[in-house]
Amino acid sequence: TFYFDQIRRLMPDIRKATLAYNVFHEVGHHVQNLRVGDPIETTKRLGVPMGLVVIALELQADCIAGMLANIAHRVRPLFDKGDKENIMTSAESLGDDMVAMKLHGTFDPLLMTHGTGAMRRTAVSLGLGLVTLKQVPPVEWFVKYALQATKTEPADWRRWQDVSPR
16 A cells, blocks of 8 residues: 555556556566566576666566556456556656656666666557567567667666665
8 A cells, every 4th residue: 555655646646547557567576476587597597787687577567567457458448538648657657767856856777676767658558559478578678678778788787786676
């Protein structure tokens, strides 16, 4: 409930579909734990800093959340007019850049843990068009996407090698 209190404080006009997206995001992490396994092993396997894997896992969870919202809507109509846009706007507003600017007035991309607003919006948008887990890109894809989107190199991330996942 603390999490939802935070969400409501950041977005007072939040809609039910957006709250559902947030629940689906957390379910996405559970799916990852079953499919991807230990983030430390993923870091070693990919040969990239933990910080990049953490962001990739968050973006993949956003994508899974979008997919689950899409599936839920197909089973029982969940969305009202504008809800899909509201979900993407919600994900965007929870991006590290948006939260940091709102709270501190500054943003350092190398301190991200969840991705920028634009990255999160893209991941959710991708998921909203999927209907099976097999369609969700692997963590490796999200690592490459994070590097591309931030215009950084893996070496730039070495300083937060020790960041703990989630």
